[in-house]
Amino acid sequence: xxxxxxxxxxxxxxxxxxxxxxxxxxxxxxxxxxxxxxxxxxxxxxxxxxxxxxxxxxxxxxxxxxxxxxxxxxxxxxxxxxxxxxxxxxxxxxxxxxxxxxxxxxxxxxxxxxxxxxxxxxxxxxxxxxxxxxxxxxxxxxxxxxxxxxxxxxxxxxxxxxxxxxxxxxxxxxxxxxxxxxxxxxxxxxxxxxxxxxxxxxxxxxxxxxxxxxxxxxxxxxxxxxxxxxxxxxxxxxxxxxxxxxxxxxxxxxxxxxxxxxxxxxxxxxxxxxxxxxxxxxxxxxxxxxxxxxxxxxxxxxxxxxxxxxxxxxxxxxxxxxxxxxxxxxxxxxxxxxxxxxxxxxxxxxxxxxxxxxxxxxxxxxxxxxxxxxxxxxxxxxxxxxxxxxxxxxxxxxxxxxxxxxxxxxxxxxxxxxxxxxxxxxxxxxxxxxxxxxxxxxxxxxxxxxxxxxxxxxxxxxxxxxxxxxxxxxxxxxxxxxxxxxxxxxxxxxxxxxxxxxxxxxxxxxxxxxxxxxxxxx
Amino acid sequence: xxxxxxxxxxxxxxxxxxxxxxxxxxxxxxxxxxxxxxxxxxxxxxxxxxxxxxxxxxxxxxxxxxxxxxxxxxxxxxxxxxxxxxxxxxxxxxxxxxxxxxxxxxxxxxxxxxxxxxxxxxxxxxxxxxxxxxxxxxxxxxxxxxxxxxxxxxxxxxxxxxxxxxxxxxxxxxxxxxxxxxxxxxxxxxxxxxxxxxxxxxxxxxxxxxxxx
Numbered sequence: 001x002x003x004x005x006x007x008x009x010x011x012x013x014x015x016x017x018x019x020x021x022x023x024x025x026x027x028x029x030x031x032x033x034x035x036x037x038x039x040x041x042x043x044x045x046x047x048x049x050x051x052x053x054x055x056x057x058x059x060x061x062x063x064x065x066x067x068x069x070x071x072x073x074x075x076x077x078x079x080x081x082x083x084x085x086x087x088x089x090x091x092x093x094x095x096x097x098x099x100x101x102x103x104x105x106x107x108x109x110x111x112x113x114x115x116x117x118x119x120x121x122x123x124x125x126x127x128x129x130x131x132x133x134x135x136x137x138x139x140x141x142x143x144x145x146x147x148x149x150x151x152x153x154x155x156x157x158x159x160x161x162x163x164x165x166x167x168x169x170x171x172x173x174x175x176x177x178x179x180x181x182x183x184x185x186x187x188x189x190x191x192x193x194x195x196x197x198x199x200x201x202x203x204x205x206x207x208x209x210x211x212x213x214x215x216x217x218x219x220x221x222x223x224x225x226x227x228x229x230x231x232x233x234x235x236x237x238x239x240x241x242x243x244x245x246x247x248x249x250x251x252x253x254x255x256x257x258x259x260x261x262x263x264x265x266x267x268x269x270x271x272x273x274x275x276x277x278x279x280x281x282x283x284x285x286x287x288x289x290x291x292x293x294x295x296x297x298x299x300x301x302x303x304x305x306x307x308x309x310x311x312x313x314x315x316x317x318x319x320x321x322x323x324x325x326x327x328x329x330x331x332x333x334x335x336x337x338x339x340x341x342x343x344x345x346x347x348x349x350x351x352x353x354x355x356x357x358x359x360x361x362x363x364x365x366x367x368x369x370x371x372x373x374x375x376x377x378x379x380x381x382x383x384x385x386x387x388x389x390x391x392x393x394x395x396x397x398x399x400x401x402x403x404x405x406x407x408x409x410x411x412x413x414x415x416x417x418x419x420x421x422x423x424x425x426x427x428x429x430x431x432x433x434x435x436x437x438x439x440x441x442x443x444x445x446x447x448x449x450x451x452x453x454x455x456x457x458x459x460x461x462x463x464x465x466x467x468x469x470x471x472x473x474x475x476x477x478x479x480x481x482x483x484x485x486x487x488x489x490x491x492x493x494x495x496x497x498x499x500x501x502x503x504x505x506x507x508x509x510x511x512x513x514x515x516x517x518x519x520x521x522x
Numbered sequence: 523x524x525x526x527x528x529x530x531x532x533x534x535x536x537x538x539x540x541x542x543x544x545x546x547x548x549x550x551x552x553x554x555x556x557x558x559x560x561x562x563x564x565x566x567x568x569x570x571x572x573x574x575x576x577x578x579x580x581x582x583x584x585x586x587x588x589x590x591x592x593x594x595x596x597x598x599x600x601x602x603x604x605x606x607x608x609x610x611x612x613x614x615x616x617x618x619x620x621x622x623x624x625x626x627x628x629x630x631x632x633x634x635x636x637x638x639x640x641x642x643x644x645x646x647x648x649x650x651x652x653x654x655x656x657x658x659x660x661x662x663x664x665x666x667x668x669x670x671x672x673x674x675x676x677x678x679x680x681x682x683x684x685x686x687x688x689x690x691x692x693x694x695x696x697x698x699x700x701x702x703x704x705x706x707x708x709x710x711x712x713x714x715x716x717x718x719x720x721x722x723x724x725x726x727x728x729x730x731x732x733x734x735x
Contacts, residue, residue: 011535011544011545011546012543012545012546012557012558013545013546013547013548013554013557014536014545014546014547014548014553014554014555014556014557014563015548015554015555015556015557015560016547016548016551016554024572025569025572025573025576027569027572027573027576027577027717028572028576030576030577030580030710030713031576031577031579031580031583033580034579034580034581034583034584034706034710035580035583037584037587037703037706038583038584038586038587038703041587041591041699041703042587045591067603076602
């Protein structure tokens with residue numbers, strides 16, 4: 001090992017190269033660049049930060065914080081970032097971050113709903129979510145009022161705000177088979193859908209909201225009638241069996257049809273949100289609405305079996321009203337049962353039009369006079385059987401000139417109109433009369449007499465038989481009568497022979513009548 | 523005097539990093555070029571502390587977005603999933619998958635941060651002229667130098683995955699912006715380690731001994 005002193009004994013000198021030295025190294029550019037990159041990323045992230053919103057869900061089913069997307073027209077515009085229970089544990093509160101520049105989407109009537117696979121009568125939707133999981137659908141409203149907190153809809157809206165068309169409101173006593181998305185038909189063309197329905201606060205009916213797409217919404221005028229087109233409407237008419245349906249789909253899932261009666265006055269298209277009645281069927285829808293309905297009472301002293309509320313009241317076959325209530329009452333004095341029937345009549349359906357009357361004038365005196373005249377001429381209400389199969393009855397108003405005279409008491413509320421017994425009841429009455437007359441016939445006495453006569457007849461027959469026996473004996477082969485008769489007949493035969501001989505001789509010798517037999521004459 | 527005092531610096535000698543030739547700087551100067559190969563010569567790496575600080579500061583700056591931004595975006599039929607490193611650790615953490623999760627945690631989070639902390643410690647102690655536990659500090663430096671490159675494993679895994687898993691439309695993997703910053707952290711800490719001159723650890727001790735002598 002060499003000595004350290006020897007090793008360093010020869011050390012060359014390094015070359016001196018002038019080098020430019022700055023006190024601060026250029027290497028500080030590196031952290032500056034890094035900082036700039038960091039700031040740039042931070043700025044772009046902040047700029048890319050969209051608005052944060054709160055969405056209140058009824059259930060967190062299928063939702064996942066950080067995964068569940070918010071989609072508008074199929075594009076992801078946000079992600080659900082957190083999910084938590086509400087303070088009252090009833091709701092799930094989610095916060096979501098939306099894409100930048102979506103602030104203007106977040107307005108009062110913007111809607112959110114959870115899209116899950118949904119299979120209902122007519123539609124299958126959200127099948128894509130079977131693989132991808134549920135997502136939150138969004139529909140951007142048109143309001144200008146900004147909002148950051150939203151409640152999700154229970155069901156996806158059927159119509160999104162960007163589809164042109166108009167909403168209408170239908171009032172119906174029953175929902176029937178309607179549901180969200182139930183189709184609306186116009187001349188059997190599907191033109192809209194049911195978007196919502198809710199029970200009225202009083203529980204008396206339902207309000208159904210429907211959407212009719214443009215351009216079909218122009219065919220909805222104030223005169224338009226809407227009716228349930230659910231199922232098959234089979235009617236047996238004088239012209240035969242007729243089946244009315246809208247489409248196969250409507251048979252399965254129900255539907256609503258609308259039409260404007262051809263007779264209705266042409267009117268401009270109805271404004272949005274106009275309220276219409278939803279009728280049970282087309283006939284009902286086409287029935288003219290009562291314009292001046294009057295309530296009357298008809299007291300029938302017969303069974304009202306077969307008469308139902310809603311049964312028609314016809315005047316000589318023209319429907320002018322319907323039965324609105326059926327009651328029963330017993331007269332305490334006579335213990336006589338009777339059935340007061342309340343009917344609602346609308347004379348305008350008869351085509352009665354008041355000429356030369358100022359609009360809004362009180363027509364009551366005129367109506368009274370008219371009804372009194374009618375009653376005086378024998379107009380009476382009568383129950384008639386409308387359908388022999390079902391026994392359904394209807395109230396007929398007709399003229400019965402033979403009816404006992406009646407008056408109308410106007411002080412009553414409602415006014416009672418006179419009635420006559422029904423047709424069947426009339427036949428029944430006649431039959432009763434006949435039976436009563438039959439009752440007076442002395443059938444017992446007649447029977448007794450008849451019995452006596454029969455006894456006499458028996459005696460008569462016995463004596464008759466004796467007579468016949470005697471007669472039989474007389475004509476027996478060995479009877480004297482027979483022998484005598486036979487002898488007599490032989491005698492008669494001989495006499496006849498002699499007569500014939502005489503006749504022959506006379507034919508040959510006619511002169512013998514004068515001269516006698518030639519031999520004898522000789 | 524002990525042999526500890528006989529450092530190249532104390533003897534005024536410089537060793538060429540490239541060819542190993544020992545030379546003496548020209549009188550009046552500290553630096554020069556190797557008379558044999560022309561390589562730059564200096565007693566200590568030039569501006570070692572400053573350069574190390576610069577790289578370290580840059581690494582610290584990059585460390586923040588590296589951990590906050592997603593490193594990997596997985597696109598599947600169910601949508602896009604962007605995961606940061608920490609989310610990946612959480613995602614992998616399962617009764618059976620925890621070793622994998624631990625590897626990611628150690629290689630991607632603990633090692634870079636430990637490297638940064640260790641270098642800051644070394645720099646501060648050197649600047650303060652600490653003479654304590656020199657051997658431990660040098661050992662720490664060697665460990666940091668050795669393990670530094672292994673943090674790149676994460677970057678490689680991500681880039682390989684992104685390149686291989688392209689089964690569109692079923693599934694695809696895209697690198698996220700966090701990956702760029704993560705790679706920058708690894709590279710910058712390696713540069714910082716490389717620019718740090720371990721001899722500086724001993725200089726304070728040498729000076730003290732010289733003063734004592």
